[in-house]
Amino acid sequence: MPVTCPNLIKKYNTYMGGVDLADMLIALYRTPFRGHRWHLPIFSQMLDICINNSWLLYRRDRKARMDTKKQKALKIFRIEIFESLRKFERTDMSDISRPAMKSTKTIQKPAAERPPDVVRYDQFAHYPTVITSRGRCMYCAKGLTKFFCQKCKLRLCLLPERNCFIQYHTKK
Known part of the structure; x- marks a missing residue:
């Protein structure tokens, strides 16, 4: 059927x-x-x-x-x-x-807002401050740090082998 x-x-x-x-x-x-x-x-x-x-x-x-x-x-x-x-x-x-790269990688696209270059390179009142909590360095991709720039409001490494604080505030 x-x-x-x-x-x-x-x-x-x-x-x-x-x-x-x-x-x-x-x-x-x-x-x-x-x-x-x-x-x-x-x-x-x-x-x-x-x-x-x-x-x-x-x-x-x-x-x-x-x-x-x-x-x-x-x-x-x-x-x-x-x-x-x-x-x-x-x-x-x-x-x-890739061109010759430095030993430490720098962050190319930051997540946090950074100060303008005029403030960054003015070499005036950039004082490192120790804070209680550790956080990611805003310059290199390597480490955690307790150091904080009072003027720029950024965490930056301040170690003998990796001094991101100086590198961040000086022109190359």
Whole structure:
């Protein structure tokens, strides 16, 4: 006896094709992350989704350009991404891209408001004060300090090996 298909099933079949395709593509070549940390499987899933979406974009762009070459399979596409990431080494880039860096890193984008340069470099009434609680130095990225500039209202290191107080208040 023929039975009519419910409208709900028709809509599901119409709109769920993309989700089913994405799940199928992820299941083909799943990135193997295992561990007791809860965020690794989520990261693995997002990584797989990004790679599959980029492969689908690659296919769409090839079709739009009417490219006659044979397109890459998903597995080859994933292997090429892996190979290109594996060849990238940080040690080679550190010598080329960055100029000679100082031994201590300075904070480039401060969170706290800093005084204007006129006040900062005026060499007048910048007295270090010891406060009870330790806090992050506002000049370097390294340490906690108990020293505070009364005029600038900033915490700055004042140690023999790292004197951020002097470095902050003098022009280079």
